[in-house]
Amino acid sequence: MSETIINVDSVHKSYLMGKEAVPALRGVSLVVKRGDMVCLMGPSGSGKTTLLNIVGGLDEPGRGHVTIAGMDIVSMGEERLARLRLERIGFVFQTFNLLSNFTALENVEAPMVLLRRLGRKERRARAQALLAAVGLADRVDHYPSELSGGQQQRVAVARALANDPEILIGDEMTGDLDSKTGFEIMQLVRDLNQREGKTVVYVTHDPRMADYADYSVHLLDGQIVAREADPVVSLIGD
Numbered sequence: 163m164s165e166t167i168i169n170v171d172s173v174h175k176s177y178l179m180g181k182e183a184v185p186a187l188r189g190v191s192l193v194v195k196r197g198d199m200v201c202l203m204g205p206s207g208s209g210k211t212t213l214l215n216i217v218g219g220l221d222e223p224g225r226g227h228v229t230i231a232g233m234d235i236v237s238m239g240e241e242r243l244a245r246l247r248l249e250r251i252g253f254v255f256q257t258f259n260l261l262s263n264f265t266a267l268e269n270v271e272a273p274m275v276l277l278r279r280l281g282r283k284e285r286r287a288r289a290q291a292l293l294a295a296v297g298l299a300d301r302v303d304h305y306p307s308e309l310s311g312g313q314q315q316r317v318a319v320a321r322a323l324a325n326d327p328e329i330l331i332g333d334e335m336t337g338d339l340d341s342k343t344g345f346e347i348m349q350l351v352r353d354l355n356q357r358e359g360k361t362v363v364y365v366t367h368d369p370r371m372a373d374y375a376d377y378s379v380h381l382l383d384g385q386i387v388a389r390e391a392d393p394v395v396s397l398i399g400d
């Protein structure tokens with residue numbers, strides 16, 4: 163049995179709209195093992211982004227427990243949580259979210275600057291290597307506006323890997339890309355999962371993108387209603 167890296171236990175979350183509480187998650191429990199690639203699916207408004215943001219420590223549950231690598235992130239102070247995110251979790255979003263005044267190289271360097279573990283030279287070299295690994299060795303000095311959508315998302319993946327996180331989190335990573343480019347990004351993420359053992363949790367609407375996962379978790383109205391595993395993968399995985 164492999165180690166649990168993410169444990170979500172009986173999580174509830176509501177958003178306050180004026181005086182009314184809008185339920186987004188209603189008792190969600192999910193265990194993710196280290197090295198798993200998990201896809202969250204479900205209709206619009208079912209709570210996918212809310213769950214992903216809670217798993218990534220970007221949002222907190224109203225009730226319930228969440229641990230990352232055995233650490234309780236709900237009771238953790240904001241400063242320690244920010245540090246945990248910076249060190250252990252890489253985020254990739256639908257709209258790439260690159261800094262437009264920074265080159266590809268500078269975007270990838272940014273999380274390393276924040277972590278302050280590497281000196282300038284090492285940072286540069288690592289950013290260059292990460293961009294080469296996502297196929298952008300010849301685009302390091304380009305600004306986001308000078309890159310295609312797929313290339314921008316590759317930069318975002320390289321940036322997410324900057325501090326060598328154990329967990330990659332993606333919300334509709336391929337939502338703004340044509341399907342061919344979307345498949346390329348998913349294959350890149352799958353390779354990182356298989357070669358480097360990164361744990362991946364991602365949201366998609368597209369069943370073809372869900373096929374890259376070891377298993378899918380289906381949400382409906384804030385609850386998990388189904389889990390679908392590829393039987394071969396789950397046999398090997400256990």
Ligand SMILES: Nc1ncnc2c1ncn2[C@@H]1O[C@H](COP(=O)(O)OP(=O)(O)OP(=O)(O)O)[C@@H](O)[C@H]1O
Pocket residue numbers: 177178179184185186204205206207208209210211212213
């Ligand atoms: N900031 C917010 N304020 C109020 N309600 C919110 C907020 N964010 C989400 N919600 C509500 O919580 C529920 C879950 O939203 P969430 O964004 O998690 O859904 P989703 O599954 O990611 O949907 P989509 O596929 O459209 O991205 C929805 O009913 C939504 O209206």
Ligand SMILES: [Mg+2]
Pocket residue numbers: 210211212
């Ligand atoms: Mg969403």
